[in-house]
Amino acid sequence: MTMKLTRRLMLGAAMAMGLAGAASAAFPERQITLVIPFAAGGSTDVVGRIVAERMGKALGQQIVVQNVGGAGGSLGAQQVAKADADGYTILMGTVATHALNPLILKQKPYDPVADFAPVSLLVLVPNVLAVNPELPVNSVQELIDLAKKEDLSFASSGNGTPLHLSGALFNSMAGTEIAHIPYKGSGPALTDVLGNQVPIIFDNLPSASGHITSGKLKALGVTTKERAPSFPDVPAIAETLPGYETYSWNALFAPAGTPPEAIAALNKAALEAMADPEVAKRMGEFSATIVASSPDDLGKHVATEMAKWEPVVKAANVSLD
Amino acid sequence: MDLLNNLALGFSVASSLANMAFCLIGVILGTLIGVLPGIGATATIAMLLPITFQLEPVSSLIMLAGIYYGAQYGGSTTAILINMPGESSSAVTAIDGYQMARKGRAGTALATAAIGSFFAGTVATFLVAIFAPPLTTIALKFGAAEYFSLMVMGLVMSVALAHGSVLKALAMVVLGLLLGLVGTDIYTGAPRFTLGITQYADGLNFVALAVGVFGIAEILRNLEDEHDREVMTKNINRLFPTREELRQMVGPVLRGTAVGSVLGILPGGGAILASFASYTVEKKISKHPEEFGKGALAGVAGPESANNAGAQTSFIPLLTLGIPANPVMALMIGAMIIQGIVPGPNVVTEQPALFWGIIASMWIGNLMLVVLNLPLIGLWVKLLTVPYYILFPIIMAMCSIGVYSVASNTFDLYAVAFFGLLGYLMSKLRCEPAPLLLGFVLGPLLEENLRRAMILSRGDPTTFITRPISATLLLLTAAVLVLVFLPQIRKRRDEVFTESDA
Amino acid sequence: MSAKPKDRTDIATGLLLMAAAVFFGWQTMGLEIGTSLRMGPGYFPMVLSGLLFLLGLLVFLKAFGREDEPFGKVAWRGMAFILPAPVFFGLTVRGLGFVPALFLAALIAAQASTRLKPLHGLVLAVIVTIASTLIFSYGLGLPFRRFGPWLQF
Numbered sequence: 001m002t003m004k005l006t007r008r009l010m011l012g013a014a015m016a017m018g019l020a021g022a023a024s025a026a027f028p029e030r031q032i033t034l035v036i037p038f039a040a041g042g043s044t045d046v047v048g049r050i051v052a053e054r055m056g057k058a059l060g061q062q063i064v065v066q067n068v069g070g071a072g073g074s075l076g077a078q079q080v081a082k083a084d085a086d087g088y089t090i091l092m093g094t095v096a097t098h099a100l101n102p103l104i105l106k107q108k109p110y111d112p113v114a115d116f117a118p119v120s121l122l123v124l125v126p127n128v129l130a131v132n133p134e135l136p137v138n139s140v141q142e143l144i145d146l147a148k149k150e151d152l153s154f155a156s157s158g159n160g161t162p163l164h165l166s167g168a169l170f171n172s173m174a175g176t177e178i179a180h181i182p183y184k185g186s187g188p189a190l191t192d193v194l195g196n197q198v199p200i201i202f203d204n205l206p207s208a209s210g211h212i213t214s215g216k217l218k219a220l221g222v223t224t225k226e227r228a229p230s231f232p233d234v235p236a237i238a239e240t241l242p243g244y245e246t247y248s249w250n251a252l253f254a255p256a257g258t259p260p261e262a263i264a265a266l267n268k269a270a271l272e273a274m275a276d277p278e279v280a281k282r283m284g285e286f287s288a289t290i291v292a293s294s295p296d297d298l299g300k301h302v303a304t305e306m307a308k309w310e311p312v313v314k315a316a317n318v319s320l321d
Numbered sequence: 322m323d324l325l326n327n328l329a330l331g332f333s334v335a336s337s338l339a340n341m342a343f344c345l346i347g348v349i350l351g352t353l354i355g356v357l358p359g360i361g362a363t364a365t366i367a368m369l370l371p372i373t374f375q376l377e378p379v380s381s382l383i384m385l386a387g388i389y390y391g392a393q394y395g396g397s398t399t400a401i402l403i404n405m406p407g408e409s410s411s412a413v414t415a416i417d418g419y420q421m422a423r424k425g426r427a428g429t430a431l432a433t434a435a436i437g438s439f440f441a442g443t444v445a446t447f448l449v450a451i452f453a454p455p456l457t458t459i460a461l462k463f464g465a466a467e468y469f470s471l472m473v474m475g476l477v478m479s480v481a482l483a484h485g486s487v488l489k490a491l492a493m494v495v496l497g498l499l500l501g502l503v504g505t506d507i508y509t510g511a512p513r514f515t516l517g518i519t520q521y522a523d524g525l526n527f528v529a530l531a532v533g534v535f536g537i538a539e540i541l542r543n544l545e546d547e548h549d550r551e552v553m554t555k556n557i558n559r560l561f562p563t564r565e566e567l568r569q570m571v572g573p574v575l576r577g578t579a580v581g582s583v584l585g586i587l588p589g590g591g592a593i594l595a596s597f598a599s600y601t602v603e604k605k606i607s608k609h610p611e612e613f614g615k616g617a618l619a620g621v622a623g624p625e626s627a628n629n630a631g632a633q634t635s636f637i638p639l640l641t642l643g644i645p646a647n648p649v650m651a652l653m654i655g656a657m658i659i660q661g662i663v664p665g666p667n668v669v670t671e672q673p674a675l676f677w678g679i680i681a682s683m684w685i686g687n688l689m690l691v692v693l694n695l696p697l698i699g700l701w702v703k704l705l706t707v708p709y710y711i712l713f714p715i716i717m718a719m720c721s722i723g724v725y726s727v728a729s730n731t732f733d734l735y736a737v738a739f740f741g742l743l744g745y746l747m748s749k750l751r752c753e754p755a756p757l758l759l760g761f762v763l764g765p766l767l768e769e770n771l772r773r774a775m776i777l778s779r780g781d782p783t784t785f786i787t788r789p790i791s792a793t794l795l796l797l798t799a800a801v802l803v804l805v806f807l808p809q810i811r812k813r814r815d816e817v818f819t820e821s822d823a
Numbered sequence: 824m825s826a827k828p829k830d831r832t833d834i835a836t837g838l839l840l841m842a843a844a845v846f847f848g849w850q851t852m853g854l855e856i857g858t859s860l861r862m863g864p865g866y867f868p869m870v871l872s873g874l875l876f877l878l879g880l881l882v883f884l885k886a887f888g889r890e891d892e893p894f895g896k897v898a899w900r901g902m903a904f905i906l907p908a909p910v911f912f913g914l915t916v917r918g919l920g921f922v923p924a925l926f927l928a929a930l931i932a933a934q935a936s937t938r939l940k941p942l943h944g945l946v947l948a949v950i951v952t953i954a955s956t957l958i959f960s961y962g963l964g965l966p967f968r969r970f971g972p973w974l975q976f
Contacts, residue, residue, distance in 0.1 A: 033966055039651065039728075040367055040370060040651075040652050040655055042651070042655065043658075045655055046655055046658045064964070064966040065966065066729060066966040067367070067728070067729070068728065068729045068730070069523070069728055070519075070520065070522060070523045070728060070730065071505070071519050071520075071522035071523060074519065074522075075519065075520065075522075075730070078519075084972060104510075107519075109519060151779060153776070153777065158507060159505075159507060159508065159509065159510045160510055179776065181773060181776060181777065182507050182508060183507070184507060184769070185651075187644045187645045187651065187654075188644075190642075190644055191461070191638070191642065191644050192464060192465075194461055194642060194644075195460075195461030195462060195463070195464065196461075197464035197465065197777065198777065206658070210643050210667055210668075211642075211643075213667060214667045281661075282661060285661050286658065354963075368959075368963045368965060369963065372963075486882075488878060488881055488882055488885065489836065489882060491878055492840050492875060492878040492879060492882060495871055495874050495875045495878060496840070496843060496875060498871050499843075499847050499868060499871050499872065499875065502867065502868055502871075506854075506864035508864065509855070509863070509864050511854055511855070511864040513850070513851075513854060513864060513865075513868060514847065514850050514868070537905060537906070540901065540905055540935075541898045541901045541902060541905060542898070543901075544898040544900065544901030544905070544935055544936060545895065545896045545897065545898040545901070546896050708938070709936075710935075710936035710938045710939045711939070711947060713905070713932065713935065713936070714929045714930075714932040714933040714935075714939075714944070714947055714948065714951060715929075715947075715951055717905060717908045717909065717928065717929065717932035718908075718925055718928060718929045718932070718951045718952075718955060719955075720909065721908065721909045721912040721913075721925070721928055722925070722955060722959055724909070725912070725913070725916060725967075726959075726965055729966075731913035731914070731916065731917070732913070733913075734909040734910060734912055734913030735909075735910055735913055737909045738906040738907070738908075738909050738910045741905065741906050741909075742902065742906055745898070745902070746839075749832075749894065749895070749897070750832055750833075750835060750836040750839070751832060751833075751836075751892075752836065768867045771862070771867070772862050772867075775860065775861070775862065780860035780861055782859070782860070
């Protein structure tokens with residue numbers, strides 16, 4: 001409590017100083033670039049574009065989206081880490097850029113904590129464990145039992161992605177050895193599970209939801225601690241494997257050293273955007289849970305996530321150069 | 322009749338004044354941006370995507386689809402006029418289309434491309450409308466083993482792309498395969514051939530490769546001897562094909578449409594094989610295979626039709642499964658989600674107006690393109706009268722923007738320069754770029770599916786012959802192999818007796 | 824001996840292909856090869872490198888006993904100015920910004936031809952820059968900074 005208060009006071013002082021220093025230059029005075037570290041059309045891109053549009057309105061300046069895909073999000077994150085710390089270049093960070101990649105990559109292109117100033121944790125997105133309907137299982141427990149008798153494999157959107165690690169965590173907690181089959185992205189992985197080339201998939205709930213409602217995929221469990229509001233009938237994996245929890249998340253980051261008043265303005269705009277009923281509706285359709293946190297809470301969240309994933313990454317023995 | 326009702330619904334949606342207007346805008350924007358050298362359909366859509374976000378879902382997708390075909394038309398135009406393909410599909414068109422342009426038949430080549438594309442687009446649209454759901458079922462039967470066998474067939478066919486030495490063509494395919502492997506191994510995450518540059522972790526950019534080995538190499542060839550360069554501009558008074566040429570087009574267009582429609586349905590990369598496969602077929606059954614690579618009409622008509630048919634039928638997995646077959650489709654899925662539509666099998670039943678509206682607009686868009694492009698041919702051909710030394714600084718500027726706009730990766734620009742040098746070196750050494758390009762496209766798919774098939778079969782290599790579709794494809798491959806190499810061997814034997822081959 | 828016909832172009836091609844194969848093979852060394860049944864990341868590249876070497880060798884051997892074809896002129900000036908243009912654009916587009924980077928890239932490329940007088944090259948580069956900025960930056964709203972941090976004081 002006192003910490004928060006001191007911080008607020010400091011923030012206020014900094015703001016006053018900033019105002020005194022450049023009375024005419026209220027942030028933002030020109031357009032802001034939001035770097036999305038993945039290709040256009042993916043779930044992070046979609047969240048980013050919806051939020052950017054609404055935040056731009058709140059700030060009175062356009063936010064331009066720039067997709068800098070590559071190396072599992074590392075290239076885009078690296079670009080923002082090295083950008084001018086003026087608040088005009090910000091990053092749509094994810095569980096991949098700010099928890100997994102730093103743990104997995106042998107060469108660290110950036111430091112997720114030291115190189116960034118947190119702005120706001122926007123949304124949490126559940127993942128889902130789903131199977132082709134021809135696989136004769138109807139629950140997580142039945143899947144575990146079958147996996148102990150037969151050789152099974154699961155598809156994911158790629159090596160070292162949150163979905164791969166969701167599967168790895170599942171294996172280590174359930175004591176199963178379901179083989180991992182990586183794909184280049186969620187689309188081809190889904191295709192092969194729909195065609196029953198591979199029986200099991202871990203996928204983002206938004207990308208799989210259409211197939212679950214149509215019955216082409218059987219959802220066994222969501223990876224969040226609680227059931228997802230959009231699929232109340234699908235149990236949480238944690239109901240069978242207590243303590244199991246993974247999810248993807250999207251959060252805004254600025255380069256470290258960005259002036260506090262710019263962070264405050266961005267945070268305020270982000271909160272305003274996430275409070276918009278239209279944005280909330282879109283996020284709901286997307287099965288994403290809105291968090292809209294303070295910068296401090298995002299900082300803590302990153303620390304928690306890294307602590308949580310470290311043993312999983314070690315256990316799954318994933319490392320990339 | 323369900324189908325008629327559905328189509329009627331579709332046309333009523335697509336022919337509303339607003340949607341027609343958006344389709345037209347999409348088609349025009351797509352053509353204009355796509356015609357810029359080095360900018361293909363993916364770059365065009367990436368640039369124009371934000372424009373569509375403000376629209377109604379149906380209008381937005383209709384416009385995006387329009388941009389997609391427009392960019393493909395535009396890309397073929399640049400491939401024919403200046404040998405600068407912006408996508409893998411137009412790389413095949415560049416082989417004979419550019420040679421036709423050099424011989425003063427640019428108008429004929431462009432008209433052939435437009436007519437072939439329109440016919441293929443029409444047929445494929447009806448295929449999508451009638452057979453989408455059953456075709457999807459077939460597509461889902463393709464697993465890793467089947468895709469591997471399909472890619473092997475594609476590789477064998479690629480040899481037919483060459484008109485010079487078969488040996489060198491094979492070497493180019495293998496070199497292309499190796500270049501295609503640059504990047505992160507998807508199974509272990511190990512970086513391969515990246516020389517420690519993280520910017521190449523996702524592989525080399527296809528546009529950079531195509532622009533380099535085709536376009537820039539061609540610019541350099543033109544700069545070799547400026548006092549003595551051939552003038553491309555003579556003899557272009559005739560823009561439209563003669564009756565005789567139209568007659569020659571019929572066969573290639575029909576065959577190309579069939580090949581493209583079949584391959585386009587497969588979401589795992591069938592469409593990219595379409596134009597290559599069609600070229601092989603045409604060259605194989607032509608009475609004058611020696612004309613291929615030197616400006617054969619069938620070498621433009623077939624692949625262009627196949628390409629457009631494939632582009633159209635690749636909407637099938639997108640619409641019925643909500644699964645993108647290529648990066649452009651992935652962008653469209655993103656657009657759907659932004660518009661609040663959950664892509665998936667339910668789109669057909671829950672959003673019939675959207676589904677059938679898009680299908681109907683495909684045909685309308687193709688019609689608009691042909692109406693738009695035929696008169697433009699005169700203008701494009703005039704472009705060739707612009708002196709080359711004025712054209713190429715413009716080309717270099719556009720290439721730089723186009724390549725950079727795909728992923729804002731400056732290393733892609735360095736790759737353009739490298740591949741320009743490689744392409745020029747290859748042309749000096751009489752090696753052809755098309756097999757290299759096909760190898761580059763197929764390399765990752767080949768390895769990915771081979772290894773996936775082996776993991777899925779638990780290390781049992783018989784999986785390729787025990788799965789019926791895969792076995793059939795391998796048998797076909799063997800047949801193609803015999804067809805391609807038997808005449809070569811026979812010819813070589815004859816040559817041994819007459820004279821050493823030059 | 825020199826009277827024996829040989830195709831110098833193909834000799835060079837064969838040697839270069841073999842060199843490329845050696846380069847790729849050497850780069851594969853650090854990768855795990857695995858077995859045919861359980862392929863590692865190095866398996867496929869190793870097989871391909873071997874194949875490329877073999878093909879290069881065949882091209883090389885077949886070059887002997889065959890007439891050479893004229894090699895033609897080499898576009899030294901073209902290479903000296905065309906190839907650096909995209910590289911220069913890449914090096915400066917973030918620092919200088921889109922407009923100056925594009926202008927300089929077009930200006931460099933324009934030097935490749937002896938037929939284009941320097942002044943005309945300059946005019947051409949200005950026109951290309953203005954048109955591209957209008958189309959891509961203003962028209963399509965591509966997220967490039969028009970003038971980069973190196974130009975701001």
